Amino acid sequence: MANEMNTAENKPVSNFIRTIIDKDLESNKYDGRVHTRFPPEPNGYLHIGHAKSICLNFGVSIDYNGLCNLRFDDTNPVKEDVEYVDSIQEDVKWLGFDWDNRMFYASDYFDQLFEHAISLIKKGKAYVDDLTAEEIRQYRGNLKEPGQESPFRNRSIEENLQLFMEMKEGKYEDGSKVLRAKIDMASPNLNMRDPVVYRIKNANHHRTGDKWCIYPMYDFTHCISDSIEHITHSLCTLEFEDHRPLYDWFLIELDLYRPQQIEFARLNLSYTVLSKRKLLQLVQEKHVSGWDDPRMPTISGIRRRGYTSESLRTFTDKIGVAKADGIVELALLESCIREDLNKRANRIMGVLNPLKVTITNYPEGETDWLDAINNPEDESAGTRKVPFTKELYIEKEDFMENPPKKFFRLAPGREVRLRYGFFVTCDDVIKDDNGEVIELKCSYDPASRGGNSPDGRKVKATLHWVSAQHAIKCEVRQYENLFSIENPNKVEEGKTFLDNLNPDSLNVVDGYLEPAVKEGKVGDKYQFERIGYFAIDRDSTEDNIVFNRTVTLKDTWKKIQNR
């Protein structure tokens, strides 16, 4: 659990929500309680935007010694599924949070909600409307003009009661009637123009089955659910600001305990789509392999990609919480995962694009097992043995026949270090008929075993390498941004967000890894030296280890070259 985070040097960043809570605590508004909730609708998998909300709600409750509930907002049975409620629980737990025994469903409150609707009718504050959906839309008016009252608005309380009971009993077809709150058809806030409270849906609910054929709307359900659970601070995103008057209206009219709704800006990430509707479309139309495709911004996708929950929590801490909407750069997320993995991922050498190197003066058939440090950032990670033989692979891009000025790696006649191995000098370049370099003949300095020359001479580069004979061939999946433009939500006329999909978002190559990877298990994270961080994927089999690339290392030499 993440509660030891509240130390002096790792104190939560102040934000407007904490300021509000501090004031409420000072005025004893809620008897010193802080009680939040994370209320997803189980209509899709959670994504990194939800992680912000989860960390906020659970984080605030931990910091103030309060409570945070998990509540499924399951009022629309046609969109919801148990698959989603299961995945949501798994993801929240993985992120490191615990709701104890406080997992609720809005559907737990369907009976109470129904009774509250009856109360509203009895107070003359709600009525059954026979208008069609289309008519209701027309009567609502628009942004500039007030709405008109429905001809059914002034039915008697008795008639409304009778009709609403009949709605519940299933006497009417979907869409033929709704229950509406009687507020103000001329309100400048469209949400207050007699919002629908209950609609008829003859649909099977994933928890209540066929018990109900009428289902309450979000606005009616959410405030009452918060009230029932004695929530103090109901944190939600900015688009609900206009709903707050309605949130308050229901609770005031029903004379119920009233939490306060506080809105914050939702997360936007560059190159990333964070809309459940669009993510669902990506899954349904098979643009990705599923909700947990490592390219997806879902928590399960990010997890499979190799991100740690710690890095996600760090990220949500760093982006802060405010009311101004903006787009956070992906580079910030990447820096969080690099920072974490740099400390915990064991290093390993792997060649993704091999170039054969023959050490001409090395004895045939001999293997020298060299010591390699598992993690220079963590001495306790220990060492391992790496086999060195006459035939090796190095990265193709680590050799250039005609090196530019700032290129320090292997070139004809040049000496470099093979990490944890020997100094080698390139003596000869072998090419195929097309003039492409296919092999290097090098000589090694036996005295430089381990990577240092006793005469003290220096080399300007250290390369990663692997013994051709011992290399384990693995499937390496490299991911680029799923979307090619910085803000894939901004769509040009006549196009959809799918037009921004990056066709090169997945690139699968054979990697040649040190034998040590054979000991790896699914989920294990490694740094391939000088390349990036990779995690073993669950698609791995007995004889094929599959790696997902989590993130690349910072690659500054490319920038140097571009100058």
Next chain:
RNA sequence: AGGGAUGUGGCCAAGUGGUUAAGGCACCGGUUUUUGGGUCCGGCACUCGCAGGUUCGAGUCCUGCCAUCCCUGCCA
């Protein structure tokens, strides 16, 4: 007769009228290094959307303007 919000460096973001406007990411120098990674050190907003005003003093208060986002589901 529209309403609700928001504007602080390239990106987030502290700042709640009073010393030279935190911090992170990015970027740029340099240091160290058996990863062109990492580390460490240094640099990076005479100015807070713009224009006025109040005040001894304004990013913080007032007025006006501009820009952006959200709202016309029987979705949440």
